[in-house]
Amino acid sequence: MTAGAPTPSPETTAADRPPLPDGTAAPPPGGDPRADAHPMIWLASAVAGHRRAFAATLLSNLLGQTAALAAAVTGAWLLGRTVAGQAAPLDVAGAVLGGLVVVVTLATWWEMYVAHDLAYLVLARLRGRVYDALARIAPARLLGRRSGDLSAAVLSDVETLEWLFAHTLAQLVTAATVLVCGAVGAALLDPILLAVSLPLALCVLTVPFWLRRTSSRHGEELREATAELTSDVVDTVQGLREITAFGALERRRDLLAAKTRRLARAQAANASRGGLEAALTDALLAVAAAGTLLVVSALVRSGELAVADGPVAMVLAAASLGPASQVALLLKEYGTLRAAAGRVHALVTAPPNVTEPAAPRPPLEGEVVFEDVRFRYTPDGPEVLRGVSFTVRPGQTVALVGPSGAGKSTCVSLLLRYWDPDGGRITVGGVPLNELADADLRRLVTVVPQDVHLFAGSLAENVRLGAPGAPVEEALRDAQIGPGEFPDGLDTVVGERGVALSGGQRARVAVARALAVDAPVLVLDEAVANLDAENEARLAEALEAAGAGRPGAGGRATLVVAHRLSTIRRADHVVVLEGGRVTEQGAFADLAADPDSRLSWLLAHQ
Numbered sequence: 001m002t003a004g005a006p007t008p009s010p011e012t013t014a015a016d017r018p019p020l021p022d023g024t025a026a027p028p029p030g031g032d033p034r035a036d037a038h039p040m041i042w043l044a045s046a047v048a049g050h051r052r053a054f055a056a057t058l059l060s061n062l063l064g065q066t067a068a069l070a071a072a073v074t075g076a077w078l079l080g081r082t083v084a085g086q087a088a089p090l091d092v093a094g095a096v097l098g099g100l101v102v103v104v105t106l107a108t109w110w111e112m113y114v115a116h117d118l119a120y121l122v123l124a125r126l127r128g129r130v131y132d133a134l135a136r137i138a139p140a141r142l143l144g145r146r147s148g149d150l151s152a153a154v155l156s157d158v159e160t161l162e163w164l165f166a167h168t169l170a171q172l173v174t175a176a177t178v179l180v181c182g183a184v185g186a187a188l189l190d191p192i193l194l195a196v197s198l199p200l201a202l203c204v205l206t207v208p209f210w211l212r213r214t215s216s217r218h219g220e221e222l223r224e225a226t227a228e229l230t231s232d233v234v235d236t237v238q239g240l241r242e243i244t245a246f247g248a249l250e251r252r253r254d255l256l257a258a259k260t261r262r263l264a265r266a267q268a269a270n271a272s273r274g275g276l277e278a279a280l281t282d283a284l285l286a287v288a289a290a291g292t293l294l295v296v297s298a299l300v301r302s303g304e305l306a307v308a309d310g311p312v313a314m315v316l317a318a319a320s321l322g323p324a325s326q327v328a329l330l331l332k333e334y335g336t337l338r339a340a341a342g343r344v345h346a347l348v349t350a351p352p353n354v355t356e357p358a359a360p361r362p363p364l365e366g367e368v369v370f371e372d373v374r375f376r377y378t379p380d381g382p383e384v385l386r387g388v389s390f391t392v393r394p395g396q397t398v399a400l401v402g403p404s405g406a407g408k409s410t411c412v413s414l415l416l417r418y419w420d421p422d423g424g425r426i427t428v429g430g431v432p433l434n435e436l437a438d439a440d441l442r443r444l445v446t447v448v449p450q451d452v453h454l455f456a457g458s459l460a461e462n463v464r465l466g467a468p469g470a471p472v473e474e475a476l477r478d479a480q481i482g483p484g485e486f487p488d489g490l491d492t493v494v495g496e497r498g499v500a501l502s503g504g505q506r507a508r509v510a511v512a513r514a515l516a517v518d519a520p521v522l523v524l525d526e527a528v529a530n531l532d533a534e535n536e537a538r539l540a541e542a543l544e545a546a547g548a549g550r551p552g553a554g555g556r557a558t559l560v561v562a563h564r565l566s567t568i569r570r571a572d573h574v575v576v577l578e579g580g581r582v583t584e585q586g587a588f589a590d591l592a593a594d595p596d597s598r599l600s601w602l603l604a605h606q
């Protein structure tokens with residue numbers, strides 16, 4: 001039976017994938033052709049997809065800066081002529097100055113608008129790519145990472161890059177242009193004018209490089225301290241009940257205080273280095289301005305420069321100093337930008353955990369078969385599954401039983417294709433999982449996980465997570481959730497992580513969520529652990545009815561990771577897993593009747 005035509009999943013359709021920084025369609029996840037590029041170049045190329053916005057940012061910045069330079073030159077020219085006692089067309093000069101002031105004002109306003117527009121356009125894309133990367137590597141590569149750390153990568157690192165797109169790229173081009181214009185103008189009057197300002201302006205540009213290593217280290221320390229504090233605050237808020245119950249509030253507060261102090265130290269070190277850089281830059285600029293003034297005075301006194309040209313010469317010669325200090329300021333942020341760019345780049349280009357087939361096969365409903373499945377979590381870790389074979393037929397419930405650490409949850413993870421087996425294969429309807437499109441697999445296999453995560457939102461939104469258009473009432477009824485159980489019915493806000501619900505209610509909402517998908521394969525990973533005996537029995541009956549009653553599909557194939565005798569007893573088939581091997585399987589009645597069976601032993605030692 002075909003579950004449907006081989007519809008390409010959103011993940012496999014190039015048009016649906018978020019484009020690369022240059023706006024072209026992204027290759028399959030993990031296959032970014034720029035993966036090897038330097039992170040900063042990779043990021044700078046992100047503006048290529050927004051040429052218009054970048055051009056507008058550049059133009060507005062250029063217009064504002066050159067108009068400001070022109071205004072300064074006009075004012076200086078007027079001053080020079082007045083001081084030299086020459087006739088000065090005040091009305092014309094006044095009009096020009098007024099016009100330039102208007103241009104500067106409008107250009108500054110325009111730049112603010114377009115620069116941030118550009119930054120947010122690029123950042124929105126980047127966030128999309130970071131999210132895709134998280135989805136691609138989840139959950140396997142996320143297990144070792146803390147939520148605060150990930151939040152930092154997703155939120156603050158991307159936010160940091162706003163500086164790059166809104167205040168760096170176009171500004172660098174403008175600064176170079178203004179510097180060249182000023183230098184050429186001054187050189188036309190007298191090249192000697194540049195003797196002091198130009199070398200010192202170049203010197204200012206090197207200041208951030210003097211402390212580059214320290215700057216990178218400070219950027220990294222600051223980010224680590226922030227991420228650690230965020231993780232601990234999130235951890236504390238989420239675990240407040242346990243912290244209170246175990247009287248650990250005091251210790252937790254001390255821990256947070258220590259982390260806060262660490263962050264404050266990192267901030268202080270960073271600010272102190274920033275202050276030193278700023279002081280050095282200011283000192284160099286002051287020396288350059290004073291030196292230029294002396295040069296201009298000497299040239300005027302020696303008669304090489306007309307008195308009337310003195311102020312203009314001063315403005316042009318000093319014109320290089322403004323852009324130089326601006327660029328130095330931008331370069332000062334390089335360490336932080338580089339670190340943030342590196343982390344975002346690493347996340348976005350991380351190889352996928354499992355790859356989707358180039359030409360997925362049509363999904364077929366049918367039995368789930370584990371064939372000699374072998375698996376280890378890490379290449380040098382122990383083999384967790386050592387040749388596991390069993391079958392779950394449509395309409396059948398199979399209980400996976402075994403001691404803690406036997407590999408039951410690992411079987412579930414492999415059936416959901418969080419990882420691929422190292423040996424053997426898993427098929428649904430005869431099609432190996434790695435030959436199915438991800439979206440097809442999600443429609444074939446659904447799960448009630450061990451740790452149910454409910455999102456802040458309404459009951460209906462949570463139940464519809466996997467099937468946006470699903471009839472929620474039906475799924476809730478099947479999961480034995482009565483209409484009067486929640487005060488606001490489907491609109492009841494379940495609270496973040498389902499804190500507003502009892503453990504049993506959370507489990508039943510998770511079951512309803514899985515049933516709403518109406519997948520032919522249902523996996524329950526100890527979901528009933530939170531239910532009392534009566535609720536558990538009600539739910540089990542409902543699941544049996546829902547499984548058997550699935551129209552036109554010979555019933556639902558249900559795999560239950562079971563601990564309770566009542567759950568195991570209800571199963572059509574029991575698979576006993578120990579140390580990564582199937583040590584026994586068969587009907588519950590047969591296995592339980594044999595006092596020497598592994599099942600009897602396990603039940604006796606529960």
Ligand SMILES: Nc1ncnc2c1ncn2[C@@H]1O[C@H](COP(=O)(O)OP(=O)(O)OP(=O)(O)O)[C@@H](O)[C@H]1O
Pocket residue numbers: 143377378381384402403404405406407408409410411
């Ligand atoms: N992400 C992981 N990385 C490395 N090893 C893991 C990981 N998850 C589980 N393991 C190891 O794999 C083995 C099987 O774990 P699994 O969770 O599948 O057992 P289980 O039978 O479901 O246990 P329980 O009944 O306690 O949940 C254990 O030794 C466990 O420590």
